[in-house]
Every structure is written in C-alpha cells, then in structure tokens.
Amino acid sequence: MKITKLRTNQMENPLGFEYDRLTLSWVTKVEETDKSLFQSAAQVQIATDADLTYIIFDSGKRDDINRLAFQPDIQLKPRTRYYWQVTIWGEHDEQATSSIAWFETGKIDESWQGKWxxxxxxxxxxxxxxxxxxxxxxxxxxxxxxxxxxxxxxxxxxxxxxxxxxxxxxxxxxxxxxxxxxxxxxxxxxxxxxxxxxxxxxxxxxxxxxxxxxxxxxxxxxxxxxxxxxxxxxxxxxxxxxxxxxxxxxxPIAFSGIYDGEVYDANKERTNWSTANFDDSDWTxxxxxxxxxxxxxxRLSLPVKIKEERKPIEIIHTPAGETVLDLGQNMTGWVRFKAKAAKDEKLKLQYGEILQNGNFYNENLRTAKAEYTYISDGSEREVQPHFTFYGFRYVKLTGFPEDISIDDFTGCVMYSDIEETGRIETSNPLVNQLFKNAMWGQKGNFLDVPTDCPQRDERMGWTGDAQIFASTACYNMYSPAFYNKYMYDLREEQKRIGGSVPFIVPTIKPENDPGFVTGNGSAAWGDAATIIPWTLYMHYGDKALLEEQFDTMKDWVDYIKRLDDETGSNRLWRVNFHFGDWLALDGKDPAGLMGGTDPFYIASAYYCYSATLVAKAANVIGKTAIEKEYNQLAEEIKEAIYNEYFTANGSSAIPTQTAMVVALYMDLIPESKRPRLIEDLKVKLLDDGLHLNTGFVGTPYLCHVLSENGLNDFAYTLLLNEDYPSWLFAVKQGATTIWERWNSVLEDGSISGTGMNSLNHYAYGSIAEWMYRHMCGINPAEQSPGFQKMTLTPKPNGQLSYAKASVESASGYIESGWELKADGSLIFSFVVPFDTTAELVLPHANLEEVQVNGEALSRTNLDAVQAKENVKCELVPGTYVFDYTPKKSYQLSYSSKSSIKDLLGNNQAREIFYKELPEIAHNEIAKKQNLETPIRDFLTMPIISQFVSEDKFAKLDEKLKNIKL
CATH class of the missing domain: 2.60.120.260 (Galactose-binding domain-like)
Known part of the structure; x- marks a missing residue:
C-alpha cells in the first residue's frame, strides 16, 4: 500500500490559507504484493516540526477515520506550519505510513503591523x-x-x-x-x-x-x-x-486593464528597483x-499560474497583409516573446479567437481591445504582460521585424492551480476533440472565478454556467477548493439580498445600476446555491464542506418559498425574471435568447429540484426535521407542477425537448406516467430529425435522460451528429473549445454575430459528464459519495468501436472502458481503487457466458447475478477484464428478401420497428448501410445485434410476419 495525495482542505501543502474548518484526506494505492484491499484502521499525527517530534495531535489507531475527510480537533495558532502524517492498516494487518505533508496558517486573528x-x-x-x-x-x-x-x-x-x-x-x-x-x-x-x-x-x-x-x-x-x-x-x-x-x-506600465490589455514602456524602467543598492532619492x-x-x-483563492506553455503552429501572412500567430488552440493567458526592436519602436500584439476570410478578427470581443503594446528601449529581451490576460488562438503582430521566428514566441496557458484528473478516449476522433474542447473550455474559464468566457468585455462568474458545468468540472479536474472559494463569494452576496442569489458572482455593483446588472433570483442560475454544494459532496465526500454550505442551500429555497407564499403561486414559481432555457433553438423568434420552454415552468422545476437537494443534504448532516420539511415541500411543488403543466395521461403541455427532459431528470411526474413522457420525448426527437434544440437548461440533462430511460441509442446519435445543430458541428468547423451558441460560427466559416458570441464558453461542454457517466459508466454512489462506492454502468453503442475513461477521484484511480470486436463480442476493462467497491452492470449479458480475467464469471467468488437483460456484479478493488457476446437471435420468420428500404417505406412496419427496437430504429445506421440490405442481415450484424435482445426479436418477428413489406 502506498499513501498519496495528502491534502489539507482539499489542497496539497497549502500555505497561508483560511482554515475555518480543518479537513485532512489521502488516497491509498494498492501495490502488487499487497493482500489488503480495504483500510481497516488509520492513525493521524500532527506536529509542529518536520520530524514529528513535537506532536500536538494523535488520533491513535482507529477504525472510524474517514480518509476522505478526517477532521482533527485542534486549535490552530497564527503563522504556524503544521506537519502531519497518516498510517493505515489493511484488513490483513498490512501497514503503510505516508510521507509527511504540511499546512501553514496565516495571521488568523493577529493585528497587522503593516499599514495600507x-x-x-x-x-x-x-x-x-x-x-x-x-x-x-x-x-x-x-x-x-x-x-x-x-x-x-x-x-x-x-x-x-x-x-x-x-x-x-x-x-x-x-x-x-x-x-x-x-x-x-x-x-x-x-x-x-x-x-x-x-x-x-x-x-x-x-x-x-x-x-x-x-x-x-x-x-x-x-x-x-x-x-x-x-x-x-x-x-x-x-x-x-x-x-x-x-x-x-x-x-513602466502606462496602462493596464482586464479587458483592454497593457502598455509597457521599457524606457521608463527603473533597473534593479527592488534591490538594496538602488538609488530612490528622486522617488516620492x-x-x-x-x-x-x-x-x-x-486567502481562499487558489493561485493563478502559467500551467502550460505552447509554441505557435504557424506564422500566417494574411490576405490583408497582416502577420498573425496561430497557437493552434483557443486558450487563456498571453504570449511571451523575444523583443528585438530599436529604441522607442512599438511592438503591438492583438488577440483574437478566429480568422475571417483568412484575416485577423476580434470584433466578437466587443469593446475589449485585448492588446499588448511594448515600447522598446533598444535591448533584446523576453517580454510578457503583468496585469492582464487574453482569450485567444490568434495574435496579430504589428511593428515586429520581418525575420521573426516561431521560436521567438511562447503561448502561456494560465488558469488556477488545479490538477487534471479525467481522461476520455473513443474510436471517433471528432468525439475525442470534443472532449478536449470541454477540457480546454474549463482551463480557459477557471481563472480564479468560474467565468462564462475569458476574452470579451465580460469574463464574469455567471452562476448558471458554473452550476451547469460543475459535475463535468469535477470529473475533469480536482475542483473542490476552487469551487469552495466561489461558494464563499456566493454566500457573502446571498446574505445581503435575503437568500436570493445574483446572476453573477462576484456581483458587479456600479453606482448607477441600469437594473439588470445587479439582478438576482433567476432559476437555474440561482440554483448554483444548491447544485454546486451537492455536486462537490457527491464527487469528494467531504461532509464538512456540505455542512458549511448548507445554509446557502436552505436560504435559496426559503427565498423562493417566500416569493411563492407572498404571491399565492401555490407551490409554483411564477414571478421574477428568468433566463429560461437560455439560447435554445426552439423559440418562436429565431433570434430570441430564451427558447420555447415556459420560463416559469423551468423555475418551478428548479424550485422542486433544489428543495429535494436541501432535503438530501439535511439527511447527510443529520437534520432530520429539515429533511422531512423539504421533502414535503418538494412533493407539494411536484404535485402543483403536474397539475399545471401535464395532461392527465402524463403528456407535457409544453411540447419542447427541454420541458420533457427536465421533468424526467428532476423526477417531476409520478412513476406510472414516466413511460408516456418517455415515449413523447422519443417522438419529439424523431420529429426534430434526431437533433437537439435545447439551451443552457435542457442540454446538460438531455443525454442523461435518454440513456437512463431506454433511449441510449438516441443519446449516441445526438452526440455523433455532425451537422447543425450538434456538438460535432463545432468540431467539424475547427473549434478547439466549446462555443457559446450552437452556431457561433456558420458552415461557411463566418462568425454568426458579434453581440454575444464567445468561442470559449463551456456550458455545452457538460456533455462530457454524460461521457463519463453513461458512455463509460463511472458514477459516484449517493450512499457513499466520493467514489467510496461507485456504480460502473457503461452503455456501449455500435456507432463507436471503443470508449474508455479514467478519473483520479478522491478515492483513487478509476478506469472504465469497452471495446466492440469485429465478431460482435464485447470486452470491458475496469480498475477499482483501494478501499472502494463498485456495482457493475454488464449490458445484454448472459451470466453463464461472461468471462472475467480469463475465467467464467459464474465460477468466481465475485457476487454476480442475472438481472433481466443485464448481469450485475459486485467488484472489490482490483483490475478486471470482462468479455462476452451480447444476447441475440437470428431466427426471423419474415422474408429475408425484405429490405431496409421496404421497412422504412411501410408506415405500419416502420411504426412497429420504432416501438420494438427504439435503440436502433431511429438512428441513421440504416441510411448508412445499403438500403437494399435484407432486414435480417441488417439486424444480425454484430454492430446492431448487440443491442437487440431475444424477446425483442420475438416481438418484432410476431408483429412483422403478417405484414407485406
């Protein structure tokens, strides 16, 4: 056993942070010779010296120490470095002791001798x-x-x-x-x-x-x-x-600004100004x-650093006669360059995200100048800005000599000091690029605050964007400390506006507020107050963090309930401005921003969802009376929503993708009515040509709902669509980050508008969460968060030949992947970390046919059972490879001469096909195959038959055999 990732308040060796609560955590890795798979006991020691001689805290050997969030009972002193070490024991009495970690306090409550x-x-x-x-x-x-x-x-x-x-x-x-x-x-x-x-x-x-x-x-x-x-x-x-x-x-800095950049005059430098031998007699x-x-x-903020460096991939000489660097990646930071210019010559760098007609372009940055001007003193040196940053891929150079070299420039990628933890790879290069785009969107927008965009005259912490992407962020990067600072800001704002939550955090508060600027209380945006804390708890299992943020969660729901009670809305939220399904494509006005889903329906749905999250959080921290109260409130809201927005048989009165998806995701309808709504959603998607038209609210939940409700193939088709509107449309257009709009750039390469059009806006990158959770199947379990227990539920689809994901979770390294072989068999691979368990669900499997690590699963000591279409298995820490051939049948009684074209051309047959085989019937596979292919051959192809169970074949056989195709 090897103990790694010793963290204090979710940070490694933090210096001078605020420690209102003190939480220690660690990760243990299994080594080849270990017999133990679980932590049976642990001991934590804290000392004031690096040799652990002067121990001030010793937990003793205990079996109740939580490796995700152990809270020692000590009183911290100002300006003190504490050293700590953990020893663990496995169930076979094996023992491991960690290296020594440390944390250091700031001034705490000491008065300052320094003055402002x-x-x-x-x-x-x-x-x-x-x-x-x-x-x-x-x-x-x-x-x-x-x-x-x-x-x-x-x-x-x-x-x-x-x-x-x-x-x-x-x-x-x-x-x-x-x-x-x-x-x-x-x-x-x-x-x-x-x-x-x-x-x-x-x-x-x-x-x-x-x-x-x-x-x-x-x-x-x-x-x-x-x-x-x-x-x-x-x-x-x-x-x-x-x-x-x-x-x-x-x-020497003549000007600096977040939006406009910096002007630096090297002639006004004061050489060695911060050294002892500098003559400051002429200073004021x-x-x-x-x-x-x-x-x-x-501090609570993680430091912002240059986390990566990139060389430009090309120097472009544009049709307009410009010299432009192409960094090959939309990123946040700046370019460091070698200055070679005569005295008083100006070197200017202008930053932009895209070229237009081959020329430099930055009009979508609106009023942000986004430039850097360097006035040379004649010396050769390396130069970079001090007090600004840019969102860019392209840099226009002015004043530089003609003989510049790529080697003279370095792109400095800047974001908060957060560790990458997630990886995804598939057989489709476009999907791989989409995942990279989501990761780069996070890097570009996690600069101290989770911003909406890093380039134009905005760069603000929009609460809606922050909560939409929170779970994806936690898979991609180790994010608890980053979000904790953001939630601290949110709480400080919230306390002063009666429990409401601003549109943006920190809030911009100009003296002459035009009204919208300091707005607050919008559904989905304000629900960052409940969704982010719960998401952090699920990913990291730190109950202390949930306790710290519980009042934030509760006050937000209480604010909505107060509005509800005061306005007689009867458990609906039907007042206030709401952004609705922001930037959805289904509104009556094509140029509209809020989509076609009633904003008050969305508001009421989030009212219910947040009340449910408060109840869940109350359960975790032992507030049973509050749990009961908010569960009751959620049930009342749910009933009101159903009565107002649904027909008696369970159909949505609002016929949009988002309305149905939100109802299914947030569990707003009775269980008995779900089949009807699922069917309606299926029909709606088919009517929409199997393309999404959702916005900021519907999109994050869309594929989750499909995969969880028997429409996994629909989810894959939406993921893999390459035409507009789709995720891969942007990738095909050359995007290297996630766009703000589905059509930020048009098919001809022209930008669709400049009023609100960021090419680095991560909200739609939340599809990566679906890739982790459903495509590859890595899910934390609510009963044991932080991946102490997880569910592995990979859902393969024949439109990909393989997919794999890994996460360096709070509990250790997790891996889940699958591969579809040419003969139709499936291979799954998993890594389950030390001191965790996993419930595995193998799709379309027969227990007797499943092999694990080269042995029949039914003959191993793994706890495995047959469950209808699937095999369920309990996994302990280890590495596993499962392989089997999914269920299928080749016995079809209707004519093998009947072709796909025959079936698609017959209304009655097509309806049966769609109903009985929803996983494959709707998608474009049939169109990609030869339309003259016999139906039997089509259905028994390995790429198709893995998703078609024997009983579904039987139903199809029975219903189609009397139809003349």
Whole structure:
C-alpha cells in the first residue's frame, strides 16, 4: 500500500490559507504484493516540526477515520506550519505510513503591523512601491503577508517572490478581501535588503462590467499592505511593514486593464528597483489609507499560474497583409516573446479567437481591445504582460521585424492551480476533440472565478454556467477548493439580498445600476446555491464542506418559498425574471435568447429540484426535521407542477425537448406516467430529425435522460451528429473549445454575430459528464459519495468501436472502458481503487457466458447475478477484464428478401420497428448501410445485434410476419 495525495482542505501543502474548518484526506494505492484491499484502521499525527517530534495531535489507531475527510480537533495558532502524517492498516494487518505533508496558517486573528499605503501620485499612474531594510543576522524563516489593489506583483532583492499572477484575485471586495502568504526565506540575506511591490488595475479599480464596463467598481486608489516577518539566527524576529517610510514612483506600465490589455514602456524602467543598492532619492512618498471592506482574511483563492506553455503552429501572412500567430488552440493567458526592436519602436500584439476570410478578427470581443503594446528601449529581451490576460488562438503582430521566428514566441496557458484528473478516449476522433474542447473550455474559464468566457468585455462568474458545468468540472479536474472559494463569494452576496442569489458572482455593483446588472433570483442560475454544494459532496465526500454550505442551500429555497407564499403561486414559481432555457433553438423568434420552454415552468422545476437537494443534504448532516420539511415541500411543488403543466395521461403541455427532459431528470411526474413522457420525448426527437434544440437548461440533462430511460441509442446519435445543430458541428468547423451558441460560427466559416458570441464558453461542454457517466459508466454512489462506492454502468453503442475513461477521484484511480470486436463480442476493462467497491452492470449479458480475467464469471467468488437483460456484479478493488457476446437471435420468420428500404417505406412496419427496437430504429445506421440490405442481415450484424435482445426479436418477428413489406 502506498499513501498519496495528502491534502489539507482539499489542497496539497497549502500555505497561508483560511482554515475555518480543518479537513485532512489521502488516497491509498494498492501495490502488487499487497493482500489488503480495504483500510481497516488509520492513525493521524500532527506536529509542529518536520520530524514529528513535537506532536500536538494523535488520533491513535482507529477504525472510524474517514480518509476522505478526517477532521482533527485542534486549535490552530497564527503563522504556524503544521506537519502531519497518516498510517493505515489493511484488513490483513498490512501497514503503510505516508510521507509527511504540511499546512501553514496565516495571521488568523493577529493585528497587522503593516499599514495600507497608497502612493503620492496621480491615482491613474501605475506605481512602484519600495523600502530598504537591514537584517542583523542570517535568516531562519521569513514570510511575506501581502495584499495589493487592484492586483500586484511583489519582489524582494530583484526577484519575483512567486510564480503566481493576478493576486489577490477576484472576489466580492466590498464584503471581504484576502491576503496572500509567501515563503521568502531564500530571497533574503544577512545585511541590506529591499522589498518592492508593483500595482495594476485588475478587477478592483479598472474598467470591468456590463455594457463596456464600469470604472472603479470597488475603489479608485492603488493601495498595498505588506508585512514581512523574519525569524533570525540570533533568535529575534523582525517585522518589516508597509508604512509612511516607503517610497513610490511611476512604473513602466502606462496602462493596464482586464479587458483592454497593457502598455509597457521599457524606457521608463527603473533597473534593479527592488534591490538594496538602488538609488530612490528622486522617488516620492506614500501615505496611509483605508480600504473599504468588511473582512480582511487569509486567502481562499487558489493561485493563478502559467500551467502550460505552447509554441505557435504557424506564422500566417494574411490576405490583408497582416502577420498573425496561430497557437493552434483557443486558450487563456498571453504570449511571451523575444523583443528585438530599436529604441522607442512599438511592438503591438492583438488577440483574437478566429480568422475571417483568412484575416485577423476580434470584433466578437466587443469593446475589449485585448492588446499588448511594448515600447522598446533598444535591448533584446523576453517580454510578457503583468496585469492582464487574453482569450485567444490568434495574435496579430504589428511593428515586429520581418525575420521573426516561431521560436521567438511562447503561448502561456494560465488558469488556477488545479490538477487534471479525467481522461476520455473513443474510436471517433471528432468525439475525442470534443472532449478536449470541454477540457480546454474549463482551463480557459477557471481563472480564479468560474467565468462564462475569458476574452470579451465580460469574463464574469455567471452562476448558471458554473452550476451547469460543475459535475463535468469535477470529473475533469480536482475542483473542490476552487469551487469552495466561489461558494464563499456566493454566500457573502446571498446574505445581503435575503437568500436570493445574483446572476453573477462576484456581483458587479456600479453606482448607477441600469437594473439588470445587479439582478438576482433567476432559476437555474440561482440554483448554483444548491447544485454546486451537492455536486462537490457527491464527487469528494467531504461532509464538512456540505455542512458549511448548507445554509446557502436552505436560504435559496426559503427565498423562493417566500416569493411563492407572498404571491399565492401555490407551490409554483411564477414571478421574477428568468433566463429560461437560455439560447435554445426552439423559440418562436429565431433570434430570441430564451427558447420555447415556459420560463416559469423551468423555475418551478428548479424550485422542486433544489428543495429535494436541501432535503438530501439535511439527511447527510443529520437534520432530520429539515429533511422531512423539504421533502414535503418538494412533493407539494411536484404535485402543483403536474397539475399545471401535464395532461392527465402524463403528456407535457409544453411540447419542447427541454420541458420533457427536465421533468424526467428532476423526477417531476409520478412513476406510472414516466413511460408516456418517455415515449413523447422519443417522438419529439424523431420529429426534430434526431437533433437537439435545447439551451443552457435542457442540454446538460438531455443525454442523461435518454440513456437512463431506454433511449441510449438516441443519446449516441445526438452526440455523433455532425451537422447543425450538434456538438460535432463545432468540431467539424475547427473549434478547439466549446462555443457559446450552437452556431457561433456558420458552415461557411463566418462568425454568426458579434453581440454575444464567445468561442470559449463551456456550458455545452457538460456533455462530457454524460461521457463519463453513461458512455463509460463511472458514477459516484449517493450512499457513499466520493467514489467510496461507485456504480460502473457503461452503455456501449455500435456507432463507436471503443470508449474508455479514467478519473483520479478522491478515492483513487478509476478506469472504465469497452471495446466492440469485429465478431460482435464485447470486452470491458475496469480498475477499482483501494478501499472502494463498485456495482457493475454488464449490458445484454448472459451470466453463464461472461468471462472475467480469463475465467467464467459464474465460477468466481465475485457476487454476480442475472438481472433481466443485464448481469450485475459486485467488484472489490482490483483490475478486471470482462468479455462476452451480447444476447441475440437470428431466427426471423419474415422474408429475408425484405429490405431496409421496404421497412422504412411501410408506415405500419416502420411504426412497429420504432416501438420494438427504439435503440436502433431511429438512428441513421440504416441510411448508412445499403438500403437494399435484407432486414435480417441488417439486424444480425454484430454492430446492431448487440443491442437487440431475444424477446425483442420475438416481438418484432410476431408483429412483422403478417405484414407485406
């Protein structure tokens, strides 16, 4: 056994974070010689030294320690590093001890010796702030506690202190502000030292917001606070704090902005400005100031870093005479380049997502200039921005010499410091690219806040987008700490508006609010309050996180119920503005935004769904009275919805794909009525030519509902459609991220509009969750979340020859894949991690024919049973390969001369075919085969017969044999 991924509050070795709760977790991997498969006991020790000599907490050997979320009972001290180690025992008494992990506290409740300071400069001048200081002996440890507004970079003795960018991040500055902690021990020296901080506008001070943005949303002044705490070899501690003794001067940055970019004049550089030997005699002073925020606390934001680097794939010389870099990938960050220009020459980089007619284009960025201007001092050097970022694939170069080389440029991919955890691969290259597009959409939009887009004059934390993509995000990347910070912002906003939830978090609050900007209370958007916490719990099994966010969940539902009670809506939500099924294609107005599904129906559905999630969360944390109350509320809402929006026999009165999908996904109708609604959805999809027309609400649930209700083949067809509207339409058009609209780019390559058209907008990338859950079958179990127990339910389809997925889950490495062989047999492969169990469902299988790891399943000690069409099997940790030939029958009594064309041309036969064989009847396989192919040959092809059980063949045989085809 090997213990890995030791995490504190879901982070590895976190420095200076806020620890209102302390949770430790780890992952154990099985090694070849191990006999034990489960953790039988564990012991956690915490000490104040790296050798674990001074132990302050020892759990002792216990059998009740949860490896996903162990909470030690200790009181944390300020500015202290704690070291911890875990030892586990397996059921065969094998033992393993981890390496030593650590976490370090910030100032906690200590008062600050450093003061907020601001330069004696015009408030629009980007400043440098600095101070010299002396250390009388060698440094043992040193920490910098710092915050700068808008955003900052800190240097000591001429070196950047960290590889982090855009600190302190984007949060609800008026409610809380976070400082960062850095270990700067190695940057200090005995004797003379210097510290300096550079400030830019960022979200706090610069242009940001709707309709071209607003200036000075939170403040109008550059400001910084620094406290350097140094422990010396002579046993003393020295504190160097920001105060009136610091000095200031204009920086080389003439301008910075999130939307517009940066202007940097190298001629105005102050060489070695953050070193001790720099002459600052001509610098001006600073004065103390105050920052208007309610709380100033340790960080929650994960650092934003350059996570990847990419070289351009091509330098393009466009028909318009432009020089354009193609990075080959739509991404977020910037380009680092080698500057070779004469003194005072300007080098300009403009960023865009797409070419038009072969030329550079960025009009879909609206008012965002998205450019970087470098004014050369004549020296050759490597250059990159400081206080801005871009969403782009293409970069237009102006002022550069003709002999530039690709090697002179590097694309820097920037996002929050989150680990990739998920992988998907199939036999279809377009599907593989779609998955990559969803992953890149997440990378591009997980920059401190889960934004809607990273490129235009928006880049905001829309709550609807955040909740829609949350589960996909958790499969793709290890996301709990990232979302925890976002939910903290959401809670701070929510507390001040009576339990409602803003459209965007953090909310943009201009003084002259036109109305929409600070809107709140929209269904599906506000339901981020319930859906994200529950999603995090399901993926990571951290009950403490659910407890922390429970009031957020409950207050949101209470807000809706209050509106319901006050307006007499009788358990329907029929007031407020709602976005409806945003950007759906089924509205009366083709240019409309909200689709054809009644927004109040959607609102009422989410009212019910969120009430159910509150009840589930209450059950988990032991609040039984609340569980009962909200289950009752959900039942009342469900009854009201059924009476208002459904006919007596269970048909939806709103004939849209989304209306039916939402009802099935959120369990809004009686169980006895589900077959009728499923049939109606099937007919609706057939009427729509087996193409989706759903928007932000319907799309995330669409394929889940189909696969869960006997229409798995429909789900695959929707996934694999290549024409508009479909996921693969964008891929065929060359997309490398997910588009905001199904037709963001038209078939001729022209962009469909500029008003609201992002090419990196991850909401529709939520199809990746279906790929993990249904195509490959990896699902956390509600009774034991965090993949302590999982269900493996892969659902193969003959339109692919293989699919496989893997997830580095909170419980360890999970793998699930399948392959369809040419002879019609299926091979499944699985990896189940240590200390977990899995319920496996093998589709269309006969127990007696299934082989596992080369042995008959029926003869192994695995707990396996025959369940109608499937075989169910309980798996313990290990690696498995199952193979079998799915059920099929070749005995058809109707004429083998009858062709597919005959069947499709006969109304009565076609209706029977669709009803009895829904998995294959609707799709395009028949059209792809020779229409003259005999029906019997078609149905017994391996690619088809794996989905057709013997009883279905019998029904078809009986009903078709008397029909003259």
């Amino acid at each position: 300071i601001t330069p004696d400069l015009d408030k629009e001048v980007h400043p440098l702030l600095r101070k010299n200081f002396t250390l009388p002996s060698d440094v043992v440890t040193a920490r910098a506690y710092v915050c700068g507004l808008g955003i900052y970079q800190l240097e000591i003795n001429g070196s950047r202190i960290s590889d982090e960018y855009f600190a302190p991040g984007f949060n609800a500055y008026d409610f809380w502000l976070q400082y960062q902690t850095y270990d700067v021990t190695d940057l200090l020296t005995n004797g003379d030292n210097a510290i300096g901080i550079m400030l830019g506008n960022g979200w706090y001070k610069g242009r940001f917001g709707f309709d071209g943005g607003y200036h000075e949303l939170y403040g109008d002044t550059f400001a910084a606070i620094v406290e350097l705490v140094v422990t010396l070899a002579d046993g003393t501690t020295k504190v160097i704090g920001s105060d009136r003794d610091w000095k200031s001067a204009a920086s 002073g600073v004065h103390e100031t105050t920052v208007d925020t309610e709380e100033f606390q340790a």
